[in-house]
Amino acid sequence: MRRQATLNNEPQIFLLLVQMGAGTPTLPFGASERNPMSTMSLVKQQAAQSRLRALKQRLQHGDLLFRALVMLGALCILLLVIAIGYELWANSPLPREKFGWGFLTSREWNPVRQEFGAFPFIFGTLQTALMALLFALPISLGIAIFLAELAPLWLRQPLGFVIELLAAVPSVVYGLWGLFVYVPVFVRPTAQLFNSTLGFLPLFEGPVYGPSRLAAALILTIMILPTISAVSRDVLLAIPQSQREAALALGATRWEMIWQVLIPYGLSGLLGASILGLGRALGETMAVTMVIGNNLDLSSSLLHPGYTMASIIANEFAEATYELYIQSLIQIALVLFAVTLILNFLARLLVWRVARRVPTEVRA
Amino acid sequence: MMIPNLAHYRRRKIINAIMLFLCGVAAFLAVVPLVWILLYVLQEGGQYLSLQFFTELPTPVGVPGGGVLNAIVGSAIVVGTACVFSIPIALVAAMYAAANPDKPLGIALRFATDVLSGVPSIVTGIFAYTIIVLPQKQFSAFAGGVALAIIMTPIVLRTTEEMLKLVPRYLREGSLALGASEWKTMLQVTMPAALNGIVTGIMLGIARAAGEAAPMIFTAFGNPFFSTNLDQPIATLPHMVYVYAISPYKDWHAKAWTTALVLVVLVLGLNIIARVVTTWQLKRMGWR
Numbered sequence: 001m002r003r004q005a006t007l008n009n010e011p012q013i014f015l016l017l018v019q020m021g022a023g024t025p026t027l028p029f030g031a032s033e034r035n036p037m038s039t040m041s042l043v044k045q046q047a048a049q050s051r052l053r054a055l056k057q058r059l060q061h062g063d064l065l066f067r068a069l070v071m072l073g074a075l076c077i078l079l080l081v082i083a084i085g086y087e088l089w090a091n092s093p094l095p096r097e098k099f100g101w102g103f104l105t106s107r108e109w110n111p112v113r114q115e116f117g118a119f120p121f122i123f124g125t126l127q128t129a130l131m132a133l134l135f136a137l138p139i140s141l142g143i144a145i146f147l148a149e150l151a152p153l154w155l156r157q158p159l160g161f162v163i164e165l166l167a168a169v170p171s172v173v174y175g176l177w178g179l180f181v182y183v184p185v186f187v188r189p190t191a192q193l194f195n196s197t198l199g200f201l202p203l204f205e206g207p208v209y210g211p212s213r214l215a216a217a218l219i220l221t222i223m224i225l226p227t228i229s230a231v232s233r234d235v236l237l238a239i240p241q242s243q244r245e246a247a248l249a250l251g252a253t254r255w256e257m258i259w260q261v262l263i264p265y266g267l268s269g270l271l272g273a274s275i276l277g278l279g280r281a282l283g284e285t286m287a288v289t290m291v292i293g294n295n296l297d298l299s300s301s302l303l304h305p306g307y308t309m310a311s312i313i314a315n316e317f318a319e320a321t322y323e324l325y326i327q328s329l330i331q332i333a334l335v336l337f338a339v340t341l342i343l344n345f346l347a348r349l350l351v352w353r354v355a356r357r358v359p360t361e362v363r364a
Numbered sequence: 365m366m367i368p369n370l371a372h373y374r375r376r377k378i379i380n381a382i383m384l385f386l387c388g389v390a391a392f393l394a395v396v397p398l399v400w401i402l403l404y405v406l407q408e409g410g411q412y413l414s415l416q417f418f419t420e421l422p423t424p425v426g427v428p429g430g431g432v433l434n435a436i437v438g439s440a441i442v443v444g445t446a447c448v449f450s451i452p453i454a455l456v457a458a459m460y461a462a463a464n465p466d467k468p469l470g471i472a473l474r475f476a477t478d479v480l481s482g483v484p485s486i487v488t489g490i491f492a493y494t495i496i497v498l499p500q501k502q503f504s505a506f507a508g509g510v511a512l513a514i515i516m517t518p519i520v521l522r523t524t525e526e527m528l529k530l531v532p533r534y535l536r537e538g539s540l541a542l543g544a545s546e547w548k549t550m551l552q553v554t555m556p557a558a559l560n561g562i563v564t565g566i567m568l569g570i571a572r573a574a575g576e577a578a579p580m581i582f583t584a585f586g587n588p589f590f591s592t593n594l595d596q597p598i599a600t601l602p603h604m605v606y607v608y609a610i611s612p613y614k615d616w617h618a619k620a621w622t623t624a625l626v627l628v629v630l631v632l633g634l635n636i637i638a639r640v641v642t643t644w645q646l647k648r649m650g651w652r
Contacts, residue, residue, distance in 0.1 A: 066547035070463070073456030074473045077521070081476045084483065084491045091494045140396065142390025150387055159391060161639055166398050168635045170575025171485075172602045173624045176609045177401045180617070222397045229394070253380035276482070283484025285578035286606060310486045310578070315489070317582045333490040337483060344482040348475065 082123035085341075088334040092327040103331060109296060109312075111320075118335065120296055124306040128213050128288065129281035131302065132220035137274055140225050144232035145258055160233070167226035175290030178219045179211075183291055187215040191303045205301035211293035212308040219291055220281045228277035231351065235269030236262060272350030279343040283336060285310040309336050402628070409625025412618050417626075422588055422604075425613045432623050434590045436596040438505065439574055442584055445509025445594065446573050450516040458524035459550060481518035488514045490578025497583060505591070505598035508584030515576055516569035523565025527558040527645070558580060560645040562639040571634035575627060577602035601627045 050364075095103050095116055101209040106117020147160055173246045198204040239262055248279065252295050293305020309332050320326040416431050423430030457473060464470040490528035497503055531554050539549040555562070577600075580586070585597035586607060601623055608620035 061545035061547075063546045066545075066550070070456055070460045071469065073453050073459035074469055076453050077457045077480070077517070078469075078472055078476045080517075081479055083495075084487070084514075087491055087494045088487070091498070139390045139393060142387040144392055146387040146391040149389070150384060159395075162398060163391075163394050165632060165635060166394065168571060168575075168631060169398070169401060170577070170602055170605075170627055170631055172575070172577040172605045172609075173401065173405065173628055176605055176620055176624050177404060179609060181400070187650070219403055225394050253376055255380040255383040259383070279482050283482075283486065285484060285486040286602075290606070290609060305621055310484055313486050314578055314581055315492065317493075318585070330490055331496065333487045337487045339484050339485075340484060344476075344479050348478055 008130040019167035040084060085334075085337060088330055088337055092331040094324045094327045095331045098324065103328070104335070107298060111316075111325050114322075114324055116324070118309070118328075118332050120298060121307050121309040121312050121332060123300075124213060124334070125282055125310070126291070127221060127300075127302070128216040128292070128306070128308055129278055131214070131217035132224060133274060133278050134225050135217065135221040136228055136277060139221075140228035140232060140271070140273075140277070143225070144236055147229070147233045148236035149254070149258060149262075160230075163229060166222065167230075169312045171284065171286040172290075173222070174219055174223060174287035178215065178287055178291040182219060183210050183215045187212070187218050187291075188284050190214070190218070195303060200298050203302050205299060206303065208303050209293060209305055211291050211305055212303050213292060214302045216288045216292040216306070217302065217307065219287050220284055223284060223287060224277040225279050227280050228273045231273035231276055232266075232270050235266040235351065238269070239265050254344060268350040269354045272347040272353075275343050275347035277349065279340050279347065282308075282343070283310055283340055285314050290315045309333075379496065405621060405625050405628050408618070408621035409623075412622040416435075417622060421590055422599075422619075425611075425616060428615070430619075432599075432601065432604055432619075434587065434625070435601045435604040436601040436626070437590070437592060438584065438587070439600045439602075440511060441592060441594070441598060442505050442508040442560065442580075442599035442600055443570055443573050445506060446512035446516050447566070449513035450569065451520060454517045454520035454565075454569075455524055455562070458521045458528060461521065461525045462528035475645065477518045477521050480514065481522070483514075485511075485515055485576050486578040489581065489583055492579060492583045499597075502595065503583065503597040504595050505584050506594045508580055508598065508600065509594075510574060511579035511583045512573040515579070516573045519569040519572055520565045523568060524558070524562045527561025527565070528554060528558075530561070530646075531557045558645075560641050561650075564641045564645070567634045567638040567641075571631045571638070575602055575631045577606045580626060581606075601630075 099106065099116065102320055103116065103118055104122065105119050106115070107119050108115040108117045109120060110116075143163060147156055147163075151159060188208065188210050191212060191214050194204045194214070195206050195208050199206060243261055243265055244257055247261040248254075254261065288308055289311040292308065292311055294311060295305035297304045297306055313329050313333055317326070317329050320329055416429055417435055418431055418436065420429065420431035421434055422432060457477075461470055461473050461477070465474070489511045491514065492507045496510055498506040500507075504564055535553055536549055539553040540546070543551070580600050580603040584600055586601065586603050587597045587599045591598050605620050605623045605627060608616040608623060611617070
């Protein structure tokens, strides 16, 4: 009775072993039929052995090691992001102890009196970046619409590439060109025009300077155009064709189709694109440092020189002489890092929302 | 039957024409600054371009001649260091990202890559400063390399990831079905198939890193003399442009333009080659 049961069980165990990839186990001489009690234990032993062999094989093929290595690489990238945040935090304790949150709101930046407040830089950064976004948004949207909807097919690739090249020009070259060409030739006359027509607003108060926040905003405009237009174009291209066809079939003109159907459909993606552009503008350093005039001017006028968070670091970091000074600058970098982290998160979330609805992948 | 409101139709058609026209204008408006910059850099930089410029060291203010040999060599060393650190990690992480886009770590990796590419270069510089310059108490080419490595990594990673994803499934499956292990499949089938794209990514990364001046200010720092030492400050092309540009001297301004010309040719050249290679690769894989 017992023997019967063992025999009946054996094919299942065989099957199990075969499934585990061990092949048919060869029972050792005289094991199975004659001694049913030890058959079970032998089979178990063999199963263990073949499992070991399978493990060895996997290790020998190197796949386990390979997977571990690849995962390690992925973890390295994650750790790098965390390490950047941690290092900036760990290397700037002094200003936090001395000024606390007041660091962000204090208007005083005086290395001689050891007073440090980041407000002028935060203000300058926000002002220039938001103005740049304001200028760049309609132009980029126009570019995106042209590239995605209007341009003849043969033109789309080359024109898209030329606009991408705009993003490839090094920041310092923008700065050089801005300093010697763009500011005197274009920005100054524009500033004078603003001042003479809108001078009653505090935003456009005189006197007019060459290097100014307006110069920074106008050069940032050019620099964030490619970012916003590339992402917006991808968002528009991700919208299903049926939406366009439906709008046109209802009698809409092409512009009505774009304005009343495509743009609302891709709104969150377009918003994401703008936030990405804003993020780029906030962190841009060299070009801004070279044209903004680097002055602790506290007026709100766009036509006056100013400072941004990035430009104060670029300008003073190498010359900062004592701990508190250096750490205050590192603290500004930390603020900049935190802001870009939040903005990136928001932007990706918004862009993904459009991309998720449709199969095409959109990624900035 | 209702009589169509002709004035209304006409207005809609006019608005349509105007707005579409404005979109086209916007697209060509974007080309203007690029052409303007390139022409100016060519015109101003071309005047002083000579063989000397590539083979001589910088001269002090007012002394004619001189070149940027130290900055060219310095840029090569710093970018080379960056490549050594960033390329292996970026490639390996890209393999993970391409193979596991839906796992939690894959999603986290994607987000981390996106964040890294959005971190301002100056913040990267400060990070390199805190981990290398502070402990060593010395500006060094090595610190510059680390800063640039962080800037390069997301670019290489992303391009490689996209290219690995483009490799047709059946190539991979064929290899696995023949009994090849995963890593062999990756190294001998998938990677060679995506090789052009990966090289493109590396070129784009190098182009971006080579143009970064902001992190150099407090990592590589700059050096008026010839140096190949990783532990010492070193000159780089973009930093040289910055130093020359903000100086008050006319002849240094001229040198800034010439250095910028070298830099622009290098960076845009890499970008254009990368683009050509990508198009070629996409065609080979049956896209477009």
